[in-house]
Amino acid sequence: MTPPVHDHDVSKLYHEGSADEPPAALDRAILKAARENIAPAREARKPWWLRFALPLQLALSAVLVTMLALTVDRNPPEVPAMTERTKPQHSPVPAPHKAAPAGADPAAAESPAASPAPEGRARLPAPIESRPSSPKADRKAEATPAAIPVPGPSERASAEKAAAEDAAAPVGGQSLEAARTEPAAAGAAPAANRAAVARSPSAWLAAIERLAGTGEKTAARAELEAFRKVYPDYPLPERLEKLLAP
Amino acid sequence: MEEDSRTDEQLMLAYGEGCAEAFEVLYGRWRRQIYRFLVRQCDGAGTADELYQDVWLRVVNARRQYTAAAKFSTWLFRIARNRLIDHWRSESRKPVAELPEADDCETDPLDNVAAPDELQPEKIMERKDRVRLVVGAVESLPDAQREAFLLHEEGGLTIDEIAMLTGVGHETAKSRLRYAMARLRALLTECRP
Numbered sequence: 001m002t003p004p005v006h007d008h009d010v011s012k013l014y015h016e017g018s019a020d021e022p023p024a025a026l027d028r029a030i031l032k033a034a035r036e037n038i039a040p041a042r043e044a045r046k047p048w049w050l051r052f053a054l055p056l057q058l059a060l061s062a063v064l065v066t067m068l069a070l071t072v073d074r075n076p077p078e079v080p081a082m083t084e085r086t087k088p089q090h091s092p093v094p095a096p097h098k099a100a101p102a103g104a105d106p107a108a109a110e111s112p113a114a115s116p117a118p119e120g121r122a123r124l125p126a127p128i129e130s131r132p133s134s135p136k137a138d139r140k141a142e143a144t145p146a147a148i149p150v151p152g153p154s155e156r157a158s159a160e161k162a163a164a165e166d167a168a169a170p171v172g173g174q175s176l177e178a179a180r181t182e183p184a185a186a187g188a189a190p191a192a193n194r195a196a197v198a199r200s201p202s203a204w205l206a207a208i209e210r211l212a213g214t215g216e217k218t219a220a221r222a223e224l225e226a227f228r229k230v231y232p233d234y235p236l237p238e239r240l241e242k243l244l245a246p
Numbered sequence: 247m248e249e250d251s252r253t254d255e256q257l258m259l260a261y262g263e264g265c266a267e268a269f270e271v272l273y274g275r276w277r278r279q280i281y282r283f284l285v286r287q288c289d290g291a292g293t294a295d296e297l298y299q300d301v302w303l304r305v306v307n308a309r310r311q312y313t314a315a316a317k318f319s320t321w322l323f324r325i326a327r328n329r330l331i332d333h334w335r336s337e338s339r340k341p342v343a344e345l346p347e348a349d350d351c352e353t354d355p356l357d358n359v360a361a362p363d364e365l366q367p368e369k370i371m372e373r374k375d376r377v378r379l380v381v382g383a384v385e386s387l388p389d390a391q392r393e394a395f396l397l398h399e400e401g402g403l404t405i406d407e408i409a410m411l412t413g414v415g416h417e418t419a420k421s422r423l424r425y426a427m428a429r430l431r432a433l434l435t436e437c438r439p
Contacts, residue, residue: 004424004427005405005420005423005424005427006398006427007427007430007431009431009434010380010427010430010431010434011399013376013377013379013380013434014377014380014381014384014399014430015399016377017377017378017380017381018278018282018381018400020278020281020282020285021277021278021281022277022278022281022295022298023295026295026298026299027273027277029299030273030299030302030303030306031269031270031273033302033303033306034261034266034269034270034273034302034306035266037306037307037309038261038264038265038266038309
């Protein structure tokens, strides 16, 4: 007869006598190792708010960059502003011609409504007639005595050009010769006016004085009359008044 | 304290996800069985303690790799058996897996493997306690039969599970278990007054 695979009596006796147990110290060591094995994983878990650390950092960086860009755009550094201001000085194009493209192109960035213009640009939309055509002319106007009327834009440009030529050329040079001969050759007031406009009051008076000194008092008086039309309040030298006295 | 209704597999999966309490429940369920499985097959309690700790540490370290593809007890006793074989190899003892495979015949070669002198049936019969006789008889069984008996009694494994775990055929596992039972039964019969 084949023996059975399972014997209930044997099994029962065996389990009754199987009182062997692992030592308590061994139990503690194993349970401790089991807890320590999962402890690092628990420590590695980040708080919930730390999961958003990277997106928050990126968002804050984007906001800072945007604010910085807007600040720089609204308050440009001084150096670029000065460069923009000095540009018209070197431009040979006259002021009225410069203003035309800005008015013809409303989409241009010069318009303060089109875009937030810097402070330097925000002061630009003043009337063209009331502002100097260039900083150099502005300085020139400040240096002029208050009694002298401010000429028109075209006159001022011409006078400025003449003054520049006076400053560049030696006294008694070619320009004075031309001033001396021009009224005599032309003999017409408009031409004299144009020539008068093209020179400074002192140079003009000096030319009139020379003209009177040569004996051409009629021509000198006519020239003086033209001078008075341009500079009505300019004080005349006493010597010139004596020369032209009747 | 209420008994945890979760299965062994669920507890092990829970421990794999970081639940230390699940491991404590699992450990409480299997600590005695694993210990006895080892201590019955080792030379001394010190060695069994060392192996026992190694087995559970392997369980702890493998918590993430565990899948419920097989019964937890099968997986656990496989770890214990592998650790035991490693120990035997280090002791230059022939592991169970290398024993000649038994078949389902009456002349099992394992029957001829003699037990140590101090565990001969005559000396065991001197023990007054029948329980102690059975326990001692288990230790006197040939390795393969003892292993099959312990896997069956301590691990509660079926013959198929024993066969799968030990890497033998169904009939071989069944034969080993059967002869182990027959030997123990014979001892009990001899001791009966």
